[in-house]
Amino acid sequence: MFARRLTTLCLVSFTALTGSAAFAGADKVAFPENWDKGVLYGTVDRHDIKQYRELYSTKAAVDAVKAGKPIPSGTVLTLVQYKAKVDDKGNVVKGTDGKFQKGDLVAYTVMEKRAGWGTEYKDDIRNGEWEYQVFTADKKPNEKANINGCFQCHKPHEKQDFVISLAKLSGTAPGAKPVPKSGTVVAVADFLFGPEKAEAKVGQPVTWANMDDSPHQVTLSGPNGRRSGVMLKGQTETMTFDAPGVYSYICGLHPNMKGTVEVK
Ligand code: HEC
Ligand SMILES: [Cu+2]
Missing domain, CATH: 2.60.40.420 (Cupredoxins -  blue copper proteins)
Structure with missing residues (x-):
């Protein structure tokens, strides 16, 4: 208890000293209890980190994006991370469909958008009205998560409202540019x-x-x-x-x- 309070104090003073943006905003994001009642709009086989991921969205967001409208306030996107099933040599075991299979649940990474959120961030880091949070497999906020990293990695995707998998959400993958004949x-x-x-x-x-x-x-x-x-x-x-x-x-x-x- 005491140790925990001490950590909190240290964090606070560190932030005050460096003047860097605090990511207290993550606390606004509650665990998305009904994530699996939403729309499963994509899955990702992450070969690089041997994970299988499921992407869930609230239905209103899918409807809006398909209709060419902005992602509405109240949208919650939940990326559920699972270990991919591996054999005793550590190689990924694929299903009959050639895809990764679901192993243990690792974490829930969540982004939530609400009107008026994000105003406390500087422009070079702000992700519109989105906040980010990570929950452990037992649905508790992961206090060690690098929330700054979420903002940094999603920031370049500003043109698609910071949602990297937007094309999956809208169900359209725009046409490919032709490969040049030389080179x-x-x-x-x-x-x-x-x-x-x-x-x-x-x-x-x-x-x-x-x-x-x-x-x-x-x-x-x-x-x-x-x-x-x-x-x-x-x-x-x-x-x-x-x-x-x-x-x-x-x-x-x-x-x-x-x-x-x-x-x-
Ligand atoms: C190194 C870059 C990187 C970092 C850091 C990162 N993400 Fe992402 N995020 C991605 C990529 C790439 C995707 C697309 C899905 C995939 O490939 O797994 C994604 C997808 C998502 C999605 C699904 C919606 C979307 O934008 O496509 C959520 C939710 C999400 N990330 C939350 C987080 C949270 C919370 C954090 C911070 C703990 C975080 N991300 C940090 C790269 C990153
Ligand atoms: Cu890549």
Whole structure:
């Protein structure tokens, strides 16, 4: 009890000292008791972290997005994380449909939008009217969760109201851009860039093509890291390089996905 109070005090004074945004807003998000009564609008096989995920939305949000309207106040999106089933060697066991299978429930990550929320955040971090929270398998808020990280990773998706899986929610995956006839092609499949070390010529296009159900986003390393658009399944993104060198990049959505392009 005492230790706990001490931690809280430390947190408070740390925040006061650094002046950084507090994420007390997470407390506004209650455990979504009826998450499984909502709409299951997508599942994700996360090859990178061996998880199976289910995405649930309140029905009003699905109806609004399908009708081309903004996501309404009161929307709750619940991403339920499960361990993927693995064999005794730790390899994922796929079902007859080729997809991951549900193992133990790991956590619930939740985002909730309400009119008037978010005003206390600075523009460089604010995610509109959304707040984020993580709940453990026994439905308690996870006090160790990095809520700042939620805001940072979802922030670049401002154009789609910070919802990364919006295309799944609306049931539309917009048409792919054609792959240029010249240049280098890198396939993105099972959370890997292939080839991981690609080669290209100065000024020639390098095209990434996403085969995964999960979205990916090429993000060049370095201070001014150029970002491609977010690629949904079947979509491509193209970049050209004006100077020779070895360019390393990661996926902006799954930072443990890495690749390089050697430009000659
Ligand atoms: C490294 C980037 C990253 C971070 C950090 C992150 N997310 Fe996400 N989030 C994603 C991606 C990518 C998806 C799309 C589904 C998938 O691939 O699992 C997603 C999807 C979601 C969704 C489903 C709705 C949507 O936007 O598609 C919720 C809810 C969510 N995240 C909550 C959180 C919470 C809460 C946190 C903080 C604890 C968090 N996220 C941190 C990348 C991130
Ligand atoms: Cu990715």
